[in-house]
Amino acid sequence: MPKEYRTIQEVAGPLMMVKSVENVKYDELGEIELSNGEVRRCKVLEIEDDNALVQLFESSTGINLSNSKVRFLGRSMELGVSEDMLGRVFDGLGRTIDNGPEILPDERRDINGLPMNPAARAYPSEFIQTGVSAIDGLNTLVRGQKLPIFSASGLPHAQLAAQIARQAKVRGTDEQFAVVFAAMGITFEEANFFIESFRETGAIDRTVLFINLANDPAVERISTPKMALTAAEYLAFEKGMHVLVILTDITNYADALREVSAARKEVPGRRGYPGYMYTDLATMYERAGRQRGKDGSITMIPILSMPEDDITHPIPDLTGYITEGQIILSRELYRKGLTPPINVLPSLSRLKDKGIGKGKTREDHAATMNQLFAAYARGKDAKELMVILGEAALSETDLIYAKFADAFEEKYISQGYEADRSIEETLEIGWDLLRILPRSELKRINDAMLDKYYEKK
Secondary structure (H helix, E strand, O other): OOOEEOOEEEEEOOEEEEOOOOOOOOOOEEEEEOOOOOEEEEEEEEEEOOEEEEEEOOOOOOOOOOOOEEEEOOOOOEEEEOHHHOOOEEEOOOOEOOOOOOOOOOEEEEOOOOOOOHHHEEOOOOEEEOOOHHHHOOOOEEOOOEOOEEEOOOOOHHHHHHHHHHHOEOOOOOOOEEEEEEEEEEOHHHHHHHHHHHHHHOHHHHEEEEEEEOOOOHHHHHHHHHHHHHHHHHHHHOOOOEEEEEEEOHHHHHHHHHHHHHHOOOOEOHHHOEOOHHHHHHHHHOOOEEEOOOOOEEEEEEEEEOHHHOOOOHHHHHHHHHOOEEEEEOHHHHHOOOOOOEOOOOOEEOOHHHOOOOOOOOOOHHHHHHHHHHHHHHHHHHHHHHHHHOHHHOOHHHHHHHHHHHHHHHHHHOOOOOOOOOHHHHHHHHHHHHOOOOHHHOOOOOHHHHHHHHOOO
16 A cells, blocks of 8 residues: 655645655656545656655645645556557547547556667658658658658648548558547647547547647646557557557647746746757657567657747757658648648658659659659749749740649649548649640659650640
8 A cells, every 4th residue: 555645845836745755756656635535646756855746637726735645656657558449539648538438458558668779670661651642742751750740820730630640551551550649738629620530531440549638737738649659659569550640739748848847947948948858859759660570660740830930949940850851831822722731842751762662652753753843943933033023024934834833732732631642643643744844844754754654645
């Protein structure tokens, strides 16, 4: 029976100081029993001599310093994992919230996990089809990759996240594919949108949802992605599944870190975020990947909304250092009515070359990708010149490129949130667009490929 302490010294916001404790460790879980019998949960943030600083998961109202009791449970936060988690909805602390039965766990796992040994990592190289042309065709997602989506407030990252979660698949195999979806600090309407979106299409049967609402405590928000990754590690490395983890919104997670750090009176770093935020994000992101000798894999798409559309803000800045590229949503394209408004030029997937080509997607993928990038960039330049100098100042070739840029945005990027395009469809749309340009302009594609695909009407 855990020892009970009646030595609560003070309560300040979400924090509480307990004096004269014995053998209590960092990150250990505890319970506070109020005088009326109500029990609340907490965890140890700091130990100094025989004093423990603990953080409450629920509010601190009603805690009477002299009558309340604290028990430390001798373990850190754990999640009960089992294959029955698929198709279920949990809160940020791993409790079921979909009115279904409790999960009977195969095992209980510490949610902090263990970092993957770099020597045991296998290099990501298999293509994952998301059904979104701007990602599959130009910034390809590869199994075991971490590819964040940089968005901003008011942009439709929720719709894009739901679309990828519904549509993502590993092609040409009968391997099991699952999605672990964690939402942090979202509104009830957004939570409802995700759950209904997955239910309508039947995608929920292969999805595990962790939902943390905006009015839930900050400390629960910090545990939500760790819960999701613990479930993903179990499904991937114990059950051999290919798991896509989608985390939205990392900005809410980082704000919760800042809130807890401020409550602890730590010295703030950039913009008030704690100095250890880089380490914290890295320990989370680096749980994705592939392991040698294991069939399963974890591919991660963290989504974050950049405060004030600022890509140099600490959250996107640090995320960009840790992950392998980024997909950037554009307010300008959103105003034009493009869905999804993916700005392909500054977007990047550092592993795209490893997941495309003959036997993976198609032999013409790399060449057409480079040609589309180059043509779209030149078309955008031509359109900017047109705004400054007028249409008459442009050469005939530049006018063709400007026309190409418009067609590229309308047909290739903008596909709506329901269209699920195969990679073959995406490549064919690319060739249709390249036919707008004279063959002599397609300098990044060899003649044999042009003969095979460009001339095909």
